[in-house]
Amino acid sequence: MKAIETTLKGCFVLEPTVIPDGRGYFMESFNKRKFADAVGHEVDFVQDNQSFSTRGVIRGLHYQRGEHAQAKLVRVLHGEVLDVAVDLRPNSPTYGKVETVLLSEENQKQFFVPRGFAHGFVVLSETAVFFYKCDNYYNKASEGGVFYNDPDLAIDWQITEKELIISEKDQNLPFLKEALPV
Template identity: 55%
Template sequence: MTIEETCLKDCYVLKPTIFEDHRGYFFESFNADKFQKMTGLTINFVQDNESKSSKGVLRGLHFQTGDYEQSKLVRVVKGAVLDLCVDIRRGSLTFGQHFSVELNEDNKKQLFVPKGFAHGFLVLKNETIINYKCDNFYQKDSEGGILFNDKDLNIDWGISEDEIILSDKDKILPTLSEYLNEK
């Protein structure tokens, strides 16, 4: 496994070593010891989530707050997504900045999203299955979100907004500045 630093502190792209032969392939999707040695971070994942979506679906930008903040390790089992995270940690040198990477079934890359980040993904292929590990349990009362097209964040999702499919809840999320002013 190789781990690449991103432009955002504590946010990493993991690329597994894949062993392929005539039978198929094998790879280690996560190894806590290697991760800690390469990043200095100790992670204890306690919950795995999986979703299936159609092309054009955008889920996010979501996060958990307080005692239920979550770090996530995101990967695509089938299909492809543009996976994106935004640093919303007040006082961070990269506050308000975002990073994106294509995760797909062929490159098998994973994105490590640390606590204090909003996370979302745009589905690039029909029947895409995404799986992510979390280091804390989901708590509905601690969920939060940022509007995907917040003008101050200036995120290029790569498609026009009228092609994006959102949940009703994601359509009415606050901008980052609105969220911060609520707190």
């Protein structure tokens, strides 16, 4: 596994070793020891989540606050998404900065988003199956979010506004300036 740290300290793009043959391919999608070596510390993942979405669906930008904060290791099993992380750590030199990564079933890349970040994605293919590991259990009372189209973030979602499908909840998230602290 190759780990590439992004412009946001603690966020990594992980490129697994894919071994193709005449039958298809094999890859180790997660190895706790190799993952810890790659990101520089152990992460104890306790919950796996999966979603299915159609083209234009935006899920996010979401985070968990306080003792329920979550780090996530995300990947795409089918399709293609633009994955987005926003640094919400108040004392970080990259506070309010954005990192985007194209994740697909073809490139097999994974994206590690540590605690203290908002996370979201948009589906660029006709459909996508999105999978992620979390290091803390979901807690509804600790939910936070940032509006996907906050002008201060200036995220290029790589899809036209008329194609977007956004839940009512996500349409009503606050701008970064008004978001609850992590």
